[in-house]
Amino acid sequence: MQPSPQRIMDLACAFYDSSVLFAANDLGVFAALSKSGPADLQALSSGLSCDQRGLRLVLDAAVALGLLEKSGGLYSNAPEAAIFLTPGSPADLSNAIRYNRDVYPAWGRLAELARTGKPAERPEIHLGEDPARTRAFVLAMHGRALGIGRALVPFLNLSGREKLLDIGGGPGTYSVLMAKANPGLSSTVLDLPAVAAVAEELIAAEGMADRVRTLPGDYHETPFPACDAVTILGVLHQESPSSIASILARAHESLAPGGVIHIMDMMTDASHTAPKFSAMFAVNMALTTQNGWVFSDAELHSWLSGAGFSDISIRPLPPPMPHWLASAKKG
Numbered sequence: 001m002q003p004s005p006q007r008i009m010d011l012a013c014a015f016y017d018s019s020v021l022f023a024a025n026d027l028g029v030f031a032a033l034s035k036s037g038p039a040d041l042q043a044l045s046s047g048l049s050c051d052q053r054g055l056r057l058v059l060d061a062a063v064a065l066g067l068l069e070k071s072g073g074l075y076s077n078a079p080e081a082a083i084f085l086t087p088g089s090p091a092d093l094s095n096a097i098r099y100n101r102d103v104y105p106a107w108g109r110l111a112e113l114a115r116t117g118k119p120a121e122r123p124e125i126h127l128g129e130d131p132a133r134t135r136a137f138v139l140a141m142h143g144r145a146l147g148i149g150r151a152l153v154p155f156l157n158l159s160g161r162e163k164l165l166d167i168g169g170g171p172g173t174y175s176v177l178m179a180k181a182n183p184g185l186s187s188t189v190l191d192l193p194a195v196a197a198v199a200e201e202l203i204a205a206e207g208m209a210d211r212v213r214t215l216p217g218d219y220h221e222t223p224f225p226a227c228d229a230v231t232i233l234g235v236l237h238q239e240s241p242s243s244i245a246s247i248l249a250r251a252h253e254s255l256a257p258g259g260v261i262h263i264m265d266m267m268t269d270a271s272h273t274a275p276k277f278s279a280m281f282a283v284n285m286a287l288t289t290q291n292g293w294v295f296s297d298a299e300l301h302s303w304l305s306g307a308g309f310s311d312i313s314i315r316p317l318p319p320p321m322p323h324w325l326a327s328a329k330k331g
Contacts, residue, residue: 095143
């Protein structure tokens with residue numbers, strides 16, 4: 001069979017699809033249709049304050065992608081959009097994908113990363129320097145964590161644990177979900193002050209401020225409080241190998257004897273080329289953080305063992321989650 005250029009062209013045009021998704025989401029198309037039901041172009045353009053021609057192009061492209069359906073001139077949400085892109089749905093991802101939208105410009109500078117070894121965007125922008133970007137980032141992480149956390153928490157054995165340290169816990173979403181699933185558990189969310197400020201709002205909105213508190217600080221420097229459980233969920237992919245080893249050693253020191261640690265992250269095989277999504281995510285993290293990458297399961301096992309942990313297990317989480325989960329104990 002002769003080689004075909006089709007796959008190359010599909011790759012070159014892949015951003016068309018994501019751009020339509022981001023635009024429809026930002027315009028509020030899915031939210032509007034979830035409230036109104038099937039609607040025509042005139043009603044949608046009026047309700048969304050959009051130009052009819054411009055909006056029609058976006059709507060028809062969304063139909064072509066299977067995000068919307070069109071019948072008799074009426075648009076409606078396709079089943080996937082109704083479940084995953086409408087605010088209020090238990091599986092809503094409409095806030096979560098705004099993170100992907102925000103890092104989209106950085107991907108256009110990928111060659112610059114290869115030439116300089118430096119991120120295309122300074123991470124300080126979304127970690128406190130720009131209040132609007134920081135808030136948008138934390139809310140996007142909250143949206144992602146809601147979806148991931150509901151699938152993850154049943155795999156975390158925190159039975160009988162009382163004091164949890166959630167290192168780099170961001171919006172506090174994972175801590176809230178873990179505390180709700182374990183009534184005897186209280187959690188401390190350690191993250192940067194600007195991030196922790198937004199987290200406090202989200203935690204209070206869930207009525208969990210009495211059991212989930214924030215510890216504003218830098219987890220590279222802030223002393224870890226004594227605890228009997230540690231979680232590091234989606235954090236270590238932005239750290240260098242030496243930093244990961246240091247964080248794990250300090251986590252081991254903070255744990256009571258018999259304490260547990262759970263680490264969720266993207267991981268690859270020893271070649272760092274598979275799974276595909278993990279290899280692509282490594283690029284994303286390098287574009288947006290100083291030391292971003294994705295490590296292998298074998299590398300994490302070595303760091304945990306070197307920090308003094310035992311009973312180490314590392315396994316992929318069930319599809320469609322692309323993450324791996326590591327668990328270990330302090331002897």
